[in-house]
Amino acid sequence: MLNVENLSFSYGGVQALTEVTMNVPTGEMVCIMGRNGVGKTTLVRNIMGLLSLSFGSVTLDEVEISALPPHRRVRQGMAYVPQGRQIFPRLTVEENLRTGLASRGDEILPDVFEYFPVLDEMRGRMGGDLSGGQQQQLAIARALVTKPRLLILDEPTEGIQPNIIQRIGEVLSMLSKEQGMTILIVEQYLDFVKEFSDRFVLMNRGRVVASDVIDQLSEELIEEYLHV
Numbered sequence: 001m002l003n004v005e006n007l008s009f010s011y012g013g014v015q016a017l018t019e020v021t022m023n024v025p026t027g028e029m030v031c032i033m034g035r036n037g038v039g040k041t042t043l044v045r046n047i048m049g050l051l052s053l054s055f056g057s058v059t060l061d062e063v064e065i066s067a068l069p070p071h072r073r074v075r076q077g078m079a080y081v082p083q084g085r086q087i088f089p090r091l092t093v094e095e096n097l098r099t100g101l102a103s104r105g106d107e108i109l110p111d112v113f114e115y116f117p118v119l120d121e122m123r124g125r126m127g128g129d130l131s132g133g134q135q136q137q138l139a140i141a142r143a144l145v146t147k148p149r150l151l152i153l154d155e156p157t158e159g160i161q162p163n164i165i166q167r168i169g170e171v172l173s174m175l176s177k178e179q180g181m182t183i184l185i186v187e188q189y190l191d192f193v194k195e196f197s198d199r200f201v202l203m204n205r206g207r208v209v210a211s212d213v214i215d216q217l218s219e220e221l222i223e224e225y226l227h228v
């Protein structure tokens with residue numbers, strides 16, 4: 001569904017991504033892994049159009065989208081949950097969710113409150129008053145209100161307690177298995193990746209060093225590219 005071909009990107013003179021090629025098949029959950037600073041966030045920001053690639057291409061369902069601004073990619077069915085959540089602290093939960101809707105009159109589908117019931121209980125509370133785990137659920141729900149075909153998440157389990165990590169994993173897994181949603185997730189938490197992902201893409205120093213089905217994520221790869 002999503003194809004990244006030979007993508008390179010530099011911050012000024014500093015090359016952050018070099019000839020990255022990776023594919024995300026329809027309906028699968030693919031995990032981008034690698035140590036801090038290897039370029040995972042830079043890659044997903046390029047895929048969303050929040051950064052402009054220097055070389056290469058990004059195609060969605062065989063249509064090249066490399067030149068489209070982020071909001072046009074959202075209209076093509078892509079949604080993004082940024083690292084660090086970035087919800088609006090001075091808007092309520094409901095208002096935060098409304099910022100994800102295409103137009104004012106649209107209704108928030110009840111589904112998101114079914115996936116994350118705590119958001120229903122907290123509808124009128126300020127985003128900034130929520131716990132880290134609740135904010136992460138809000139950030140994911142805000143992306144889901146656009147009804148994406150491709151959901152991209154950047155380290156959604158970072159700094160979150162285990163029971164909420166499990167809940168997030170189950171929701172993503174259900175969206176992928178039952179609704180055929182395609183999911184691309186940056187994730188460092190190995191247990192989560194092994195339990196929920198279909199495939200992995202392993203990065204080091206701005207390059208893809210391995211990619212395969214999740215069963216092929218060997219101890220050798222983990223030792224070489226993930227352990228600090």
Ligand SMILES: Nc1ncnc2c1ncn2[C@@H]1O[C@H](COP(=O)(O)OP(=O)(O)O)[C@@H](O)[C@H]1O
Nearest residue numbers: 011014016034035036037038039040041042043
């Ligand atoms: N805005 C920026 N300007 C310059 N360099 C940056 C910027 N953001 C990230 N980098 C550098 O790009 C590299 C990749 O960063 P990043 O994509 O955030 O890695 P990861 O998400 O894998 O931790 C790092 O060396 C980082 O220091």
Ligand SMILES: [Mg+2]
Nearest residue numbers: 040041042083
């Ligand atoms: Mg990052």
